[in-house]
Amino acid sequence: MLTRRQGLAAAGAAMALPRLALAQSRERPFRFVVNVGLxxxxxxxxxxxxxxxxxxxxxxxxxxxxxxxxxxxxxxxxxxxxxxxxxxxxxxxxxxxxxxxxxxxxxxxxxxxxxxxxxxxxxxxxxxxxxxxxxxxxxxxxxxxxxxxxxxxxxxxxxxxxxxxxxxxxxxxxxxxxxxxxxIVGSGPFVFLRDEWLPGDRTFFRRNQHYVPRDEPADGLAGGKVAKVDRVEMITMPDIALRAASLQQGEVDYLEYAPVDNLPRMRGDRNIVISQASGRAEMMYAVSINHDLPPFNNVLMRRALQQCLDRNEILAGTGFGELGRPDCTAMFMCGTTYTSELGSDAIKQPSLDRAKALLREAGYNNERVVLMHPLDSALLNPFGLVLIDRMKRAGFNLDIQGSDWSSIAQRWVQRQPLDRGGWNVVPVVYTGFDMADPLSNLGVGFNCTGNQPWGYCEAEMTPVIERFEAEGDPAKRRELAAQLNRLAIERATFPIAGQFRAPAAWRKELRGVIDFGFPVVWNIERGGN
The missing domain is CATH 3.90.76.10 (Dipeptide-binding Protein; Domain 1)
Known part of the structure; x- marks a missing residue:
């Protein structure tokens, strides 16, 4: 039997436990896993x-x-x-x-x-x-x-x-x-700890205790950005299976992209939440083509590549079958303000036979095509494999150069000939936040700007873009966007390869997670299940 003194001590310890748990919860870093290294x-x-x-x-x-x-x-x-x-x-x-x-x-x-x-x-x-x-x-x-x-x-x-x-x-x-x-000096809710940074591996932050958030509740990217954890770790894990295991075991808190093969198991885990973000938060596979270098300075060659992009095969091959929208042929994403099918007949039923015919029409003579394949990306590696297979079957002579995304990204933005590190094709993925607005869409908004890796410049597109950017009436803007949709597909500026929902996943114990399509770290705190 406990003495009175022992009983008071035990009661005091019990009362201290919630305070201790709260302190430990706040002190424990919030760890989220991103797709590629920083x-x-x-x-x-x-x-x-x-x-x-x-x-x-x-x-x-x-x-x-x-x-x-x-x-x-x-x-x-x-x-x-x-x-x-x-x-x-x-x-x-x-x-x-x-x-x-x-x-x-x-x-x-x-x-x-x-x-x-x-x-x-x-x-x-x-x-x-x-x-x-x-x-x-x-x-x-x-x-x-x-x-x-x-x-x-x-x-x-x-x-x-x-x-x-x-x-x-x-x-x-x-x-x-x-x-x-x-x-790196910002004014946001977290401070970057450069002395602790491990490039390509881990990035560390601490809460900005002097940040003054807005009074409104957090809503998407808007409202009060309240940092509720003291430290944050942004982590890269090249091993896709390890990402899933680390989340399920509680070693990390959040995955930017949940491995598709692990989704069925994660859905059955009561400790895991799967993102439901859609619309602009969905993603689009596409192919970045170097318009400056042969052979893709020829529109027929670009159209031949466009015919290699069977959205059903790509989304199935990458594991996004149930999460995909293979019927979507809209440059500005389906389910968004400027969705349009104008001009999309050319890509609704892509065909390798049509690709082969276009190669012959273009006078393709088996010239080398450098394809940079991102091996470390959970999203781009499987897409690259399907793209490589279909381009080979169509008759492209591919020089496949596999590497990590960080290295590819540095080559991608440089304009060099092939013998000095140049490139022809890169499989890429963008969100609806980028693709849904014609002025930021990768196949429209960069037209004749000279400010992007792929370098397209279509004279017929320029006046339509100018009218769109000056127009304030929403209905007229949608009409102009439809014309831009048609032109981008006709000229194969940035061939699209399948829209899909790429879910994030996080521990159920987290409260305040903003499901927005990419990691939003403020407003998150730990709680019970």
Missing amino acids: QNLDPISSPSFITRNFAYLVFDTLVSMDSRGEYRPQMLQGWETSADGLTWTFRLRPGLAFHDGAPVTAEDVVASLRRWGNRDSIGRRLMAATAELTTSGTDGFVLKLSRPYGGVIDALGKPSVHVPFIMPARIASATPPAQQVRE
Whole structure:
């Protein structure tokens, strides 16, 4: 039997347990596994999703997209527009500060937007329509347009590559947009721990205790970004099976992409939650073609490759059969604002026989085609295998160069001849956040900009894009988007290869997970099952 003193001690220990569990829960790092290794830390110079994922922890945005696809103020208090729609006045909300302690000012915003506007497809178009971008005091800035532009807020709230993140003017002004910044200083909810970083392996963050979130609840990328864990680890695991096992055993908390082969087992595990994000959060396989180098500077060769892309075979071969939409032939994704089937008859029933006929018509003489195959990507490796098989069967002479995505990404953005590391074809995947807007779509929005690896420039597309970007009426914008859908398919600028839902997965004990299509780390905390 316990003495009175022993009983009081036991009761005190029992009361301390919840407090201890709470402290241990907060101290335990939140560990999430990403698809490929992180090498480039600059979200403006890099077109990679992994860099975007990293940047959302460290940096902040002026405008953010919520779960309904609507744009809301984030770093901004709000904005006003003139009657003619040509002058936009913005003001920063109070309490914004960079991780080095300096306040965020309008000068930082203007410098960041100018750098982004020289790199991003939508940013370039917005800057081309801008007469002046100036500061108004320390917390205000004014955007004066030289001509109508229908998507100012859409541009500032662009959710994916390249996102207009805000960084100090001293960094943004001193670094060309295609060159990596040397210093990572953001104003977001987490601080990057560079001294602990293991490039390509692990990236570490701590909670920014000085961050002032918005008062509204978190909603998509919008609302209050409340960091509820003290430390975060972003991890790369090349072994796909190990990713699934680590999640199921509780060694990691969240997988950016759950291995498709493991989904049935995960669905039967009461400790695992599978993402249900759809619409813009869905993904699209596609093929990045180098339009500058032979043989794909010939549109017939591009159309021949387009005929190799059997969406049923690709989605089945990559394991996304039940999660896929093989019937979707819309450049701007099915289930989104600008979905269109105009011009898609050419790719509804792809045929290897048609591919072979197009190769003959193009005068293809068995020239070498360099295909860079990402071996470490859970999404791109299986797609690459199906693509390789079908291109070989069509008659392409492939030089397959397998490597990790980080190495491929560095070669991909350089324009070199084949004998100096150049390339012809790269299997890629993009989200609806990138593909659903014609001005950021990889097969439309980069037309004649010279600002992307694949280098297409279709004269007939240019005036339609100009009309789309100036138009403010939603119905007329949809009509113009349909024309762009047709042109992109006809010219095979960026052949699409199948839309699918790539679910994330996380431990059920997590609370506040924002199911948005890519990792959103704020608002997450641990609780019970």
